[in-house]
Each structure stands twice: as C-alpha cells, then as structure tokens.
Amino acid sequence: MRNHMKTVMPTAIMAAAKKSAQKSEEVLETAPFDPRFPNTNQTRYCYQSYLDFHRCQKVKGEGYEPCAYFKRVYTSLCPFEWVEKWDTQISEGNFAGHI
Amino acid sequence: MKWTKFYLPDAYSPTMEQLVYFHDHTMSIITSITILICILLNSLLWNKLIDLNMNEHQMIETWWTILPTIVLFLIAIPSLKILYSMEELINPTISIKSMGHQWYWSYEYSDKFCKELESYMKYNKKNDFRLLEVDNKMKAPFLTQIRMIFSSSDVLHSWTIPCLGIKMDAVPGRINQSSLMIKKPGIFMGQCSEICGTNHSFMPIMLESIKLNKFIKWISYALSDWN
Amino acid sequence: MKGMSLSSLKSHPSLIPLYVCVAVGAAGATFYTLRLATRNPDVSWTKKNDEPWNEYSNKQYKFYSPNLDYSKIESPAPKY
Numbered sequence: 001m002r003n004h005m006k007t008v009m010p011t012a013i014m015a016a017a018k019k020s021a022q023k024s025e026e027v028l029e030t031a032p033f034d035p036r037f038p039n040t041n042q043t044r045y046c047y048q049s050y051l052d053f054h055r056c057q058k059v060k061g062e063g064y065e066p067c068a069y070f071k072r073v074y075t076s077l078c079p080f081e082w083v084e085k086w087d088t089q090i091s092e093g094n095f096a097g098h099i
Numbered sequence: 100m101k102w103t104k105f106y107l108p109d110a111y112s113p114t115m116e117q118l119v120y121f122h123d124h125t126m127s128i129i130t131s132i133t134i135l136i137c138i139l140l141n142s143l144l145w146n147k148l149i150d151l152n153m154n155e156h157q158m159i160e161t162w163w164t165i166l167p168t169i170v171l172f173l174i175a176i177p178s179l180k181i182l183y184s185m186e187e188l189i190n191p192t193i194s195i196k197s198m199g200h201q202w203y204w205s206y207e208y209s210d211k212f213c214k215e216l217e218s219y220m221k222y223n224k225k226n227d228f229r230l231l232e233v234d235n236k237m238k239a240p241f242l243t244q245i246r247m248i249f250s251s252s253d254v255l256h257s258w259t260i261p262c263l264g265i266k267m268d269a270v271p272g273r274i275n276q277s278s279l280m281i282k283k284p285g286i287f288m289g290q291c292s293e294i295c296g297t298n299h300s301f302m303p304i305m306l307e308s309i310k311l312n313k314f315i316k317w318i319s320y321a322l323s324d325w326n
Numbered sequence: 327m328k329g330m331s332l333s334s335l336k337s338h339p340s341l342i343p344l345y346v347c348v349a350v351g352a353a354g355a356t357f358y359t360l361r362l363a364t365r366n367p368d369v370s371w372t373k374k375n376d377e378p379w380n381e382y383s384n385k386q387y388k389f390y391s392p393n394l395d396y397s398k399i400e401s402p403a404p405k406y
Binding site: 032033034035036037038039044048049052055056059060064066067069070073 | 367377379380382383384385386387388391396397399400401402403404406
Binding site: 028029030031032033038039040041042043045046072075076077078079080081 | 186187188189190191192193194196198207209210211215246248250252267272273274275276277315
C-alpha cells in the first residue's frame with residue numbers, strides 16, 4: 001500500500017492531503033478540560049478516569065459506549081507505565097482502588 | 100558577542116511573550132528605583148543640609164511607606180495574572196506526555212494513536228548543537244493548543260524550553276500539566292532544569308514544531324486500532 | 327514603644343500606613359489559608375466523602391482565573 005502511494009500522481013497526493021485535513025478532526029481529539037481538575041496537578045484526573053472506566057464497566061457491562069469516554073481520557077493522560085501497572089494489578093486482583 | 104545575549108530569548112509562544120512584557124515592565128521599575136537611589140545617595144554625600152534638631156518628618160515617612168506599596172502592587176498584580184493564566188488550559192487539541200528518566204526524556208502520544216519516543220542526547224558530530232542534539236526529536240504542531248503532561252519514572256526532572264516559556268517539574272507519581280501554543284515552525288531546545296543525577300547535563304530537550312497536516316501524517320503511521 | 331498606643335499614634339501619623347499594610351497582609355494570608363482549608367478538595371476534614379473533587383463538576387474553586395469562568399463549564403464526563 002505504501003509503495004503504491006509513492007508512485008501515484010501528485011493529484012492523488014493532493015487528495016490524500018485533503019483527506020488528512022478532514023481526518024484531523026477525527027484523529028486529533030484529546031481529554032477535554034474538566035472543571036474538577038483545574039490545576040497544574042492532573043494526577044487525580046488520570047486516576048479518577050481510570051477508576052470511572054472500570055466502575056462504569058462494572059455497572060453497565062463491557063461494551064457500553066459512553067464508558068469509552070473514560071478510557072480515552074485515561075489513555076491520553078496517564079503515562080503508559082502507570083496504566084500497565086494498574087492493569088496487571090487488576091488482573092492479579094490486588095488493585096488498591098474501589099471499583 | 101551580541102547584545103541580545105543579555106536579554107531573554109525570542110518569544111515563540113504567547114506565554115513567553117507575556118513573560119517578556121512582564122520582565123520589561125518590572126525592569127523599568129527596577130531601573131527607575133536604582134536611578135532614584137543613586138541620585139539620593141549622591142546628594143546625601145555632597146550636600147551640607149545639616150540640622151541638629153531634625154529628628155522626624157511625618158509627611159515624608161508617610162509617603163515613603165505608601166509609594167513603595169503602590170509600586171509593589173504594580174509588580175504583583177501583573178505577575179499573579181500571568182501566573183494564573185499560565186495554569187489555565189484552553190480546549191487542547193492534543194495531549195503530549197513527557198516522561199523524565201535517568202537520563203533521557205521519553206515522549207508519549209496516545210490520544211487516538213499510540214507512539215512512544217525515546218530522546219537521548221546525540222554525541223558530538225560536526226554541525227550538531229553540542230550537548231543539545233538528540234536522536235529522536237519531540238514533534239508537535241504549531242498554532243495548535245497542546246496539553247503537555249509531565250511525569251517522571253525515577254527522580255525529579257524539569258522539562259524546560261526557554262523560547263516557549265515552559266519550565267515544568269516532572270515529579271515521580273504525579274502528573275503536571277502545562278498548556279503550550281507554539282507560534283512558528285522551528286526547532287526549540289532546552290535542558291533538564293532539576294538536578295537529577297550524574298548525567299543531568301546530558302539529557303537535552305529538542306522540540307520540532309511542524310505543520311498540523313505533517314504532524315498528523317507522522318502520527319498516523321502509529322494509529323492504533325484500539326478505538 | 328512609641329506608636330503602639332492610640333494616643334502616641336496621634337503624634338506619629340506616619341505609622342498609620344505601615345499598620346494598614348501589615349494588617350492587610352496578615353488578613354489576606356489568613357483568608358487565603360482558611361479558603362484553602364475549607365474550599366480546596368485537596369483538604370478533607372471528614373472521611374465521609376473520599377473523592378471530594380467530584381462535587382466540583384460544575385463549580386469553581388480556583389482563587390482566580392483571568393480568562394475562563396469555570397463555574398460556567400460543566401464537567402464533560404458522562405454519568406453512569
């Protein structure tokens with residue numbers, strides 16, 4: 001696919017660029033500002049969203065669409081290292097938060 | 100040597116512009132006070148206005164209490180205003196995480212994509228910026244509201260780019276946020292500003308600001324399918 | 327000491343602005359500390375609610391915000 005892209009005509013590249021501009025709306029979306037956490041310290045925004053995602057899944061079951069909001073927020077905000085650690089703790093059953 | 104070396108670096112973000120204005124404002128006050136003090140000291144040295152019976156002067160005491168108060172307010176109010184507006188975050192388009200490690204920075208892009216960069220210092224080659232060049236530059240779009248997220252995996256670090264007016268501590272176990280709006284394309288450099296161990300001087304920061312579409316293209320190769 | 331009583335303050339009126347400044351400073355510092363202790367969700371005096379920041383989803387607790395009015399922004403998090 002990528003090889004093909006390199007050889008096509010400039011018009012196709014233009015079209016691709018246009019497509020990417022449209023795409024920017026869907027590609028670029030991040031955790032919005034939340035008035036609960038207006039300060040520089042965003043630790044709780046990350047942790048609360050992680051908790052909320054798992055609570056939401058517990059209440060509504062997996063695959064409930066609005067729960068995905070929390071997952072988007074915590075993936076945007078939490079360092080990968082933290083999420084990995086919490087995920088293993090949950091799977092091992094020794095996660096400290098109330099879910 | 101150029102005279103600009105005595106001044107702050109060129110401002111490439113609205114925050115830095117405000118800081119430069121504030122610096123100039125405060126500097127004008129400091130200069131006028133220094134000149135006034137010099138004039139007074141000079142006149143004190145050379146005049147012969149001696150009065151054995153003069154012990155107090157209520158009027159001048161009153162005024163030299165009130166005037167410094169006003170001067171302090173003139174400095175404090177804009178200072179607090181900038182301080183509080185630096186903490187504000189207006190509708191960010193992307194979040195970029197920056198993690199401090201001993202002794203390198205790593206950058207995580209994970210809004211709807213998943214990309215991780217490790218940014219080590221590059222050892223001196225010809226045409227490199229000595230002690231500032233890194234192997235993987237952090238990339239960010241210009242004229243876009245960015246939320247920068249800072250944390251650390253070991254000790255305290257501090258992510259600093261003087262041109263953009265950012266200096267934020269990366270604290271282990273804590274997430275700090277700072278908003279960033281780069282005004283122009285370019286490469287911006289900084290260094291870790293919190294003493295973090297032996298190689299503290301050798302973990303530079305290099306940020307390349309590029310056009311939004313270019314950034315999307317660059318990041319899109321890492322589009323994850325979790326969503 | 328001169329200036330510490332009301333009668334001696336009358337003969338030293340230049341001390342009045344000094345006292346005013348000190349009083350305003352002390353009052354401001356006390357007010358801000360008390361505000362932090364009562365309004366800020368970082369501080370909890372009881373253990374009733376272990377996530378006090380959730381009460382601020384449409385309120386403002388920052389002391390000052392030059393550009394945004396947080397009290398008009400609702401938390402975008404969905405309820406479940």
